[in-house]
Amino acid sequence: MSGFTFSSTGTTCDGVDPAAIAAAEGTPLYVYSAALIVARYRALDAALGAHPHRVHYALKANSTLGLVRLLRSAGSAADANSGGEIAVALRAGVHPRDIVFTGVGKTVAELEYAVSIGVGAINAESGGELDRIDRIATARGVRVRVALRINPGVEADSHPGIVTGGPGHKFGVPIEEAGAVCRAAAGRKGLDLVGVHAHVGSQLTTLDAVAATASTITRFAQELRADGVALEHVDLGGGLGISYDGNPALAVTDYARTLVDAVAPTGLTLLVEPGRWIVGPAGVLVAAVVDVKPQRNGRYFVVLDAGMSELMRPALYGAKHRLERLTVRSGSDVTCDVVGPICETTDVIRLGQSMPLPEVGDLLLVRDAGAYGSAMASNYNRRALPPEVLVEGGAWRVIRRRQTVDDLLACES
């Protein structure tokens, strides 16, 4: 696949030098490879093979308009997690029917919006939410396509902050109660129960939870059909993990085969909602060193102009992203704690990085930052959101400009 090439003699993104982009746009800065995003979307789509399926890219991983538009042109449908993400998907040209609306706490206003445009399915989280959708539908004299999100009680092997399908997690309806909720929904005037849905976590790196979820949900779907519910699809969510450390990750072909093997005997359409796997490795964060200072223990603090306001994952999950040096320095390696400029001790990018001591102004690149990077960025410490650049066809363009002070204050009086 195309994308980034990292070497001691020079790093490129599809032939373009990220340092040259940084020279023009400043740092911090996100850079994405259009070719890699499309290639990864196509690889997953191809791995799902001939069984009827639809890939609904999960906008929560990265909802920058230019990327959603790119994926839409490649043929992707969308998974939106809020009214805002639905609006972005529409702006990107996604047809309302190609949107599934997920989310653990949808407001009535968001449900009204989703109903008014006619999304492909609302993945309802509870019996109460189905009641609210039914009320909206009957008031409008329409039927709304819904799927029930089921919590299969599967403990996935991932960071505790991003597993969602085990007992005690707030997501969906426990599998033991789902039959009654679905049968009640199937009798409602305003609802068409077209699917069942589950998403048991993100950054999954083994097949166990994927296989257990796929078989539990598929069996459940078959039971519903046997009771006369005219289901159309099984939506098995997202979650396919990527390698942050360079060791082999779960193969997309094995992941896809596990899902298809479970769903194929039913003949139901398979929906998936991948986010991280498609865009994660296709984006990097480029940052400059703003200070270097020795610690008493022989290590150094290397302070960047990017931190948890640009990339929250290390602070939030203890995530370890690989770093590359865009400015080459000779000298023996020292141990560097690479940190951000935010007033929080948790604001780190990578602790214990071994490298020749950098100097102020040197550029570092944080790998695999395409997912849950810019999407989770904030204005904390009144920092402007960084620009985002898409490299496509050997050229690059800004798909989101850097915020200005006026942008930061635009909503205030």
Ligand SMILES: Cc1ncc(COP(=O)(O)O)c(C=O)c1O
């Ligand atoms: C319901 C749902 N679908 C899809 C995703 C995307 O997950 P991932 O980026 O791990 O593929 C998430 C993320 O947590 C989610 O909550």
